[in-house]
Amino acid sequence: MNILNISGSPHVHSDESTKKIMWRVNMALIPALLVAIAYFGLPALLVSIVSVLSCMLFQWLIEKFIMKVPSTICDGSAVVTGLLLAFNVPATADMLWIVVIGALVAIGIGKMSFGGLGKNPFNPALVGRVFLLISFPVQMTTWPVVDGFFPTNFDLATGATPLGAFKEGALPADITLWDAFLGHIGGSMGEVSAIAILLGAAFLLWKKVITWHIPVAFIGTAFLFSGILWLVDPSAYMDPVMTILTGGIMLGACFMATDMVTSPMAKSGQLLFGFGCGLLTIIIRNWGAYPEGVSFAILIMNSITPLINRWCKPKRFAV
């Protein structure tokens, strides 16, 4: 005699899982990781490894000893946080210990203190990144010089990012749009190469992990807003193409603003969210104290995501 299981319908599942989504995001980050290693060499690889391992370790420790719940480190979300945190810092030897602190803040405060994946209002990697930016301003803005593929003298020189240089006066004359597109510029290690990021984003779009709404609204708003400013005064404002290719806009728009946990759910809400991110980024870049505003812009928009979810509802059937 068989004992039958009873449950409500449906009795089948799509096979979609949080784990699969998170590992797809990790796969999508690989091109940017490879470019970072190619430009910045060994430190980029080491910072990434330390960041990922410490994120996983902190999550495991917190789940085991504080929350006393089964471990979820295999779901890949700690790896996403670790990679994104590493991508948001300069690839220098100093970062090897600083990023551990960032990982503790990202996982401990940014994610687990709210109850773990899904409960966090802010993007954990950005929480960690902003904490480090405020706590270690010198180390966080000491950028290795990019002087071609596979450098060996990476300890020696430090340079400026295009945004930093522009904030101080003007863009270095030798930086071309092509450099910015490929990633041959200074900056945090994961955000330099627009093409590597777009490749990853294309993969996420194909796998339906993200939709186009947030990235397009974010980058589009930044482009239009900075374009208007540039048309008004080309000497005081950066040209719009350079604006979207430098700094964290590409990485932020494709990988961090699109974090499902902290972004709105309805398509209309996602457009509004992307618009807010783009607008705030350009405002902070031009009139704020920091040369870059992507992290702050996304965190501010994260904070109003519940409100956006309340305003922006999906279109109902026959309404």
Added chain:
Amino acid sequence: MKTFKMGGVHPEENKISNDAAIEVMPVGKQMVVLMNQHLGAPATPVVQKGDKVKVGQLIGEAQTFMCANVHSPVSGTVLKVDSCKDAFGISKPAVYINVEGDEWMESIDRTPDIKRECTLEPKEIVAKLKEMGIVGLGGATFPAHIKYNIPEGKKAEYLIINAAECEPYLTSDYRVMIEHAEECCIGISILRKALGVPNAYIGIESNKPQAIAHMTEVARQFEGIIVEPLKVKYPQGAEKQLINAVTGRKVPSGKLPIDVGCVVSNMGTTFAVYEAIQKNKPLIENILTVTGKKLPSQHNYIVRIGTTYNEIINHSIGHLPETTGKVISGGTMMGKAVVNLDAPTVKGNSSVLVMDEAESRRGAESNCIRCGKCMNACPMGLEPYLFSALVKNGRTEEAKAHNILDCIECGCCFFSCPANKPLTDEIRLGKNRVRAMMAAKK
């Protein structure tokens, strides 16, 4: 190709019993006929212990508005009028009949000849549907005489025949179309006449090309029957979605199809209508699929209503495989898990679907990651994740304000949830609470 616009998912189709021709299931020794086999109040038994009944004889009469007649599926002696637990463990009034021979009512035409002409007037057709106990066989078992009695001030413009069969595994409608296309078309013509509509549209999902080709050819001999191939997308066969796909019209929240001039009928029902009107045969049989990935064979049967699940299983496959985890009445998306295999089948049962232990288990639930997949999958444009939270916290009023009652329980949200949250269960609970709250206010 036509389809509904909003949401939807693509579950594995698993139409593995497609090629199994309809067989006739023999009659057992004893039959239990439930009096409540339809949406609405139970029928009132009109037989007593010791009465002799024939196949097709009225044994339960519809005495209230929302009710349908019940007929004896067998001939024999009434053992008792009592109650019986149905497949889901709910006790219902029932007539127990000891089967003796197979003697049919003389009025029923049992010849295989196809009778094409129908001279009845629309009102007479509806009256006969009521007499014969016809209900919708698509799942809701809505009494047909109520559906085809168009209320004052409303006008039917479209008759839509639901042959989408978008539920995985189910093949009974498919087999009916392949084997009884002409009878179905006659049934459709009768319904068309009852409603006075110019055209009837048969919606068939494009994963059934043979059915589309065959129906198109047969329908050519009939006036005003158009076959409409539909895209394969679940829930293409849900009433509001099917109307949207075929006509582009949308049934507003809380309204009925007739409010936008549509009447939807299931393909299986049209066959039952043909038999009732042309052959005087009441609804005493189901066409039913016996299927499952691990079963030794796949079947489609004509089964007398009242045959138990165990009898069907014993006859078709001997016994359930050792590894059976779940038996479902209906498809995998909206079917109900059977609690009691000794229960009799009732009108509208479309399958005995046997699921393996491994595939019958749900995955472990984790936190909602607010991915929005449930929202994108919802064919009604609702927010399942929100209902989940509201229902858990007892916020019934807000659940109602967010239109929880619009949910058609298609299961797309739970199906697509990466966190394995039982969204559909929570919404069902929420809907019940909202209904209870509204009833209490009245």
